[in-house]
Amino acid sequence: GIRAIWRTLLKKTTFLHTRLTFSISIDSLSPQVVSAAKLPILNLNEFDLWKMRIEQNFFMTDYSLWEVILNGDYYVPTRIVEGVIQPVAPTTAEQKLAIKNELKARGTLLMALPDKHKLKFNSYKDAKTLMEAIKKIFRGNTELDQIHKRLQNLVNQLEIHRVSLSQEDVNLKFL
Known part of the structure; x- marks a missing residue:
């Protein structure tokens, strides 16, 4: 009631x-x-999809950060003191903005990685080389992908003709 x-x-x-x-x-x-x-976290098997999503994220939030990743605009002002090159604190507004954008772009890329990979990629000090390293490791081998597709097509054709293969046979033929 x-x-x-x-x-x-x-x-x-x-x-x-x-x-x-x-x-x-x-x-x-x-x-x-x-x-x-809302950052897209990298799924290790879907690099190209992640790359498209992270690009869109940069386009929607701050395109200048994506330009930093593409062009590698990172510049540390230096001076020579007694024959030794030393970094100097940025002095102009342009230098400060460039460093700020670099740090934001690099930080955003690191946040978009799965936790177990963050330490491995933290050693890259600028966004452009960080993105190149991520591509190199996670994009995969195009030739290997093509071989896998051809083998998968053959297996599918055999199944159409009612020839059965165990997963172990398929794996051995792939190798």
């Missing part, structure tokens, strides 16, 4: 209050936090 109706109303108002509070707190987050929360 009445108690059941009150319990239902209480549940619904609690749900609406929780949902409204969550919505307000999400809306009040800075754009950087929201975009970081």
